[in-house]
Amino acid sequence: MKLDPRHLEILAAIVDGGGLTEGAQAIGRAQPSVSRTIAMLEARIGAPLFEKNKRPLVPTELCLGLAGEGRRILAAGNTASAIVATFRTGHRGIVRIGGTPVFMDGVISTLIAEFQQNHPQVRIEQSYGYVPELTDQLVAGTLDVAICPINPTAVPEGFHFVPVLPGRNVIACGSDHPLLRKGSLRLTDIANYPWIAPPASSPLYQDMRHILRDIGVNDIRISFSGGTLASMTAILANSDALTILPYSVVFMARKQRTMAALSIRLNHPERMLGILTRDAEASSPTARRFRRFIDTEFRNLSRFIQQHEQNTVWRD
Known part of the structure; x- marks a missing residue:
């Protein structure tokens, strides 16, 4: 015999409320409607649910057993409603985010951790890619958000881009690098040290070539190339090598004291780090x-960086 779950919910409300009127009020129904429901349920079961001619109502053993199941149904309904509510407010669900490796590992990963501290029921699915791959994934619907550096005037048609941080590159080195202790830093000093080259497919690789050409360093020795940010950071911290990194990445690593930026003013790319989406309004x-x-x-990070730069001397 299959019973209507709603009837069991009503039965639980009556038992817990202590009477028909109280039970009806608890579930927002009229008392006559509740009485008819109980009569139909007794007829279907073929047994009374309450002791006859007793006031207040005294539930039978059968009634108590069915009311217990009704409580479970009510609890499941309340849990389901809470799940829907947290999803609608963005506190539950999945976010598929992609971005360029250096920014994802150097900046975004820290922010993801902060986000999940306050949103523990949100799962983040992260992937790596550069702009062409990220736009393809957004079009295919396999990515919700891309965080990447783009020239705001060259955003692909059909995409929405919100700039969040100006493009700014620096010459990065280990926190104990000899150049950090020099009172007067000359460009010729830089040429004497080995360089770490970002992956060839990274925009940073071309940035490094342009920056070195602009500051007059044409002959450099590449000691390491193509690694992840973690490997680049480890080599910087344990060698005299130099590399080109976004200032935001170096700034975020300052607490670990593994790398620093040389105070040499550079020309910066016409790019901005930003949030790229396909259809911002249609997303979850x-x-x-x-x-x-x-x-x-x-x-907030942009303001912190600006405040920090006010106390930093950048050499031309």
């Missing part, structure tokens, strides 16, 4: 909440 509530968080955190 969780993805929209994550985008707002990233936007806010990057604007």
Whole structure:
């Protein structure tokens, strides 16, 4: 025999409330309607659910057993409602985020950890890629958000781009590098040290070539190339090598004291780090909440960097 789960919910409300009127009020129904439901349920079962002619109502053993199941149904319904509510407000769900490796590992990963501290029911699925791959994934619907550096005037048609951080590159080195201790730093000093080259497919690789050409360093020795940010950082911390990195990445690593930026003013690429989406309004509530968080955190980071630069001497 299959019973209507709603009837069991009503039965639980009556038992827990202590009467028909109280049970009806608890579930927002009229008392006559509840009485008819109990009569139908007794007829279907073929046994009374309450002791006859007793006031207040006294549930039978059968009634108590069915009411217990009704409580479970009510609890499951309340849990399901809470799940839907947290999803609608962006506190539950999945966000598929992709971005360029250096920014993802050097900056975004820290922000993801902060986001999940306050949103433990959100799962982040992260992937790596550069702009061509990221735009393809956004079009295919396999990515919700891309965080990458783009020239704002060259955003592909059909995409929405929100700039969050100006493009800014620096010459990075280990925190104990000899050049950091020099009172007067000359460009010729830089040429004497080996260089770490970013992956050839990275925009940073071309940036490095342009920067070195602009500052008059034409003959460099590449000691390491193509590694991840973690490997580049480890080599910087344990050698005298130099490399080109976004200033935001070096700034975020300052607490670990593994690398620093040489105070040499460079020409910067016409790119901005930003949030790239295909259709911002059609995304899930969780993805929209994550985008707002990233936007806010990057604007705060931008202010911190500006304040830090006011106390830094940059040599031309």
